[in-house]
Amino acid sequence: MKKRVALILFGSLLALSLCACGGDDTASTTQGETADTTTTDETQEPVDTSSATVGDYEVSIGDASMISDDYTGEEAFLVNLTFTNNGEETTSPMLALMVEAYQDGVQLERAIIGSEDFDAGSESLNVQPGGSNEFQLVFTLTSESPVQVIAQEFLGDGTQATKTFDPATLA
Structure with a gap:
């Protein structure tokens, strides 16, 4: 019985010591320094930049x-993009x-x-280094x-190219 109690106490002590090793993610600072608490607002909408190096x-x-969606019978939105491989x-x-x-606000x-x-099939075509390809998405x-x-x-x-379209003005 004493061995069982000792094993339980030893196991509990070991578990507590391992939990204490985890620490927290806050950075410690020395006197006179301040921690950087800058955060980014992920709900901020990106500015229209139709071209970007990503x-x-x-x-x-x-x-x-605008194009007719064969599957649902409703109108769909077709966008043309250009991809250049600089890799x-x-x-x-x-x-x-x-x-x-x-x-x-919904994807x-x-x-x-x-x-x-x-x-x-234009989106799946391979592009060699230095080459460009125009592709479409709907x-x-x-x-x-x-x-x-x-x-x-x-x-x-996270670098983005963004562009906003008004479906009412598209043919």
Whole structure:
């Protein structure tokens, strides 16, 4: 019985000592120094910058138009983009970039289109270093509100190309 109590006490002591090793994420400061508590506001909307260097790539958000969504029968939003590979390896816009569209603050879903006006395979074409490729993406709209398109490097530093479109003014 004494051995059991001793083992329980030893196990508890070991667990407590391991918990104490975790520490916290706040930085300690010496006298006269202050801790940097600057935070970023993730709800801040990006400014329209239709072209940007994102990592090893240049991305440019071009024009847009409305197109019929074959799957739902509703109108969809088609956007043209240009991808330039300034890296050292061959890659495609599909693998290198993350392109999203937002309407009323909510991300839009990709549309399923079977139209001659849409080149569905253009996003997956490989681009050699120094080469450029124009590609298209289509999104299903949820309202008549403006659409914000954001393009950034997949797992990049957050640098973005952004452009806002008003569906009411698109043909």
